[in-house]
Amino acid sequence: MKIGSLIGIEYLKTVKRRAFWVALAFLAFLSTVAMGSELMGGRRGVSAPLVAPYSWAMAAGEMGPMPAFFLALTIVMLVTSEFSWRTARQNVIDGLSKEQFFTAKWLMATMVALAFTIVPFAVATGVTIYGRVTGATPTSTLAPSSAPSSAEQAATHAAFADSTRKALATVRTATDSQRVLVSRQADSTQAALRQALRDARAQRPRAVYPPPDPGAPLVSLGDLKVFAGFFLGSLGFAAMAFMLAMLLRSTGGAIGVFMLYFAFLEQMIGLLLRRFGSADLANKVVPYLPVNALRGPTNPNVWHEAHVERLNAVAASLGQARVTADADMMKLVGLPLAWIGVFVLVTFLVFRKRDL
Amino acid sequence: MTILETSGLTKRYGRLTAVDHVSLSVEKGQVFGFLGPNGSGKTTTIGMLLGIITPSGGAFRMFGRDGGDELHAARRRIGATLETPNFYPYLSGRDNLRVAARIKGVAEDRIGEALDIVGLTGRQKDAFRKYSLGMKQRLALAATMLGDPELIILDEPANGLDPEGMREVREIILALAARGATIFLSSHLLNEVERTCTHVAILRSGKVVRQSAVRDLVAGATVASVASDDLAALRRIVAEYPAATGTEERGDRLFVHLADDDLASLNRFAHERGVTFSHLAVEKRTLEDVFIEATAKDAVGGAA
Numbered sequence: 030m031k032i033g034s035l036i037g038i039e040y041l042k043t044v045k046r047r048a049f050w051v052a053l054a055f056l057a058f059l060s061t062v063a064m065g066s067e068l069m070g071g072r073r074g075v076s077a078p079l080v081a082p083y084s085w086a087m088a089a090g091e092m093g094p095m096p097a098f099f100l101a102l103t104i105v106m107l108v109t110s111e112f113s114w115r116t117a118r119q120n121v122i123d124g125l126s127k128e129q130f131f132t133a134k135w136l137m138a139t140m141v142a143l144a145f146t147i148v149p150f151a152v153a154t155g156v157t158i159y160g161r162v163t164g165a166t167p168t169s170t171l172a173p174s175s176a177p178s179s180a181e182q183a184a185t186h187a188a189f190a191d192s193t194r195k196a197l198a199t200v201r202t203a204t205d206s207q208r209v210l211v212s213r214q215a216d217s218t219q220a221a222l223r224q225a226l227r228d229a230r231a232q233r234p235r236a237v238y239p240p241p242d243p244g245a246p247l248v249s250l251g252d253l254k255v256f257a258g259f260f261l262g263s264l265g266f267a268a269m270a271f272m273l274a275m276l277l278r279s280t281g282g283a284i285g286v287f288m289l290y291f292a293f294l295e296q297m298i299g300l301l302l303r304r305f306g307s308a309d310l311a312n313k314v315v316p317y318l319p320v321n322a323l324r325g326p327t328n329p330n331v332w333h334e335a336h337v338e339r340l341n342a343v344a345a346s347l348g349q350a351r352v353t354a355d356a357d358m359m360k361l362v363g364l365p366l367a368w369i370g371v372f373v374l375v376t377f378l379v380f381r382k383r384d385l
Numbered sequence: 386m387t388i389l390e391t392s393g394l395t396k397r398y399g400r401l402t403a404v405d406h407v408s409l410s411v412e413k414g415q416v417f418g419f420l421g422p423n424g425s426g427k428t429t430t431i432g433m434l435l436g437i438i439t440p441s442g443g444a445f446r447m448f449g450r451d452g453g454d455e456l457h458a459a460r461r462r463i464g465a466t467l468e469t470p471n472f473y474p475y476l477s478g479r480d481n482l483r484v485a486a487r488i489k490g491v492a493e494d495r496i497g498e499a500l501d502i503v504g505l506t507g508r509q510k511d512a513f514r515k516y517s518l519g520m521k522q523r524l525a526l527a528a529t530m531l532g533d534p535e536l537i538i539l540d541e542p543a544n545g546l547d548p549e550g551m552r553e554v555r556e557i558i559l560a561l562a563a564r565g566a567t568i569f570l571s572s573h574l575l576n577e578v579e580r581t582c583t584h585v586a587i588l589r590s591g592k593v594v595r596q597s598a599v600r601d602l603v604a605g606a607t608v609a610s611v612a613s614d615d616l617a618a619l620r621r622i623v624a625e626y627p628a629a630t631g632t633e634e635r636g637d638r639l640f641v642h643l644a645d646d647d648l649a650s651l652n653r654f655a656h657e658r659g660v661t662f663s664h665l666a667v668e669k670r671t672l673e674d675v676f677i678e679a680t681a682k683d684a685v686g687g688a689a
Contacts, residue, residue: 041480041487045476114472115467116473118437118467119485122436122466122467124457124489126436382439385438
């Protein structure tokens, strides 16, 4: 049977599945909220978070691992249902070989990974266009890099120490008759601390954003590289979810193991290596573990030079350290491909051997 | 022409032997019933024939082909279901058949005809999950007949259906047989099998204990059911009757197993000895009798 026919069969099964569209719509919604909240002058006070020609790079940083979760959920759902409904079995009875069924399912997983990469980047372009049309420009008081500068830290500490001293002095000098008022004084201590934080924030240096270039292409070559990297990482998470779904054949089990590993187990391995091996060993091994390896290519800074230059310009205006990106192609492309190969091959070998 | 042939087909799960050296032979045009109590290995056997369970031993040939790719190609000439009808619940009946047709490489314009035969044309756009059990079974039959397969394998096609549903399924099966398809169906509904099948094999604990034409299986020794006012005298003369091979007593009746089918001779024998029958009838052996006999504990190692 031709590859085209296999894709046709999977296409029919997938596009008529409401849950697939619900997951995709939910991803689109959350992407819009994540990027749009900043557009509305949200938590960081950025009025136009995405600026061409690096909007996709900015979007990739904004989204983080969220699309990977949705992708994994969707793939698990699309794969395990073939077992719970016994349709995998029926497909083979109807004339697909187990190898063809496997190929069709993996092609489906690839297509779904592509769809789940396209959607958030399409939303990003929409947000970029909105920013360009409304003429909103970035006016943040904070650099995109989350680490505060040393000057900022010193200012915060000073203000903090000062107001804490004043508040404690008030409590200490209270007479016995005033003890009943302690709770109220505790409140005033808290108020003093809050004021101190506000003062510290006001003393932060302002970030200087390079003005957006209205003539820049909406999607640049660097953006496409970011997209490709994001897709590679997504494909890796898709392969991981695919493997768990095909081997465990249960939705709850596969999602549970995926989440557990994704959020917890890999760090645990790192900690155990540190505890029972050495820090050196942990540093050597941990970057090669799947979640770290697959998140590597989703980091936009390794693909988009202009984006990194812009980040550094902002960082310099805040007196922060320069952003560096380790663009080791073996690690960024070779390693994820190797993991994808391992996941798919293991799945294939076990699937072929097991009864349906 | 032999359509399906197995020799020594075996499946072991650890220490359990689910299917034990099953040898079957299905000829073209037969409606072959595969009988056995629940858990006797029917579904496992069919699963091996359909390539979703790997046999632990033995071999089988379909359309005279065996081995890997050849068998795989042979399977496209088969329409089959295993256990319950297996479809995508969110897809309509028609879309489910489209998936099946694409896999089988059958033109989609044949779907309408299949839906028509099973009487689902009016409900073809409804999602499968909204179908009644009878409709689900009928959709499964529609899927198996796509592409005019030479062999149709059905696992418990009448399972869970009401008498009306069973009749519909039986009629569809007979119609498929009339179109020239060879049919292999598993069931534990003996009455259904007796009405539809030409041949049967009876499976017990993974072993084939009987295999023959239905006609030959239910023929054979005659059982006479007799009654008389004097039951003691009746017992005595039956015991003396030379052609009687055994008796059973149920209520006021005596069931006499005869070596021949000469009821007149039995009647004369009793009358000459002063016993008059108040009832005399031939009890036809049904498939159920054969089945119960064959699947009784001591029957293992019978005609395999």
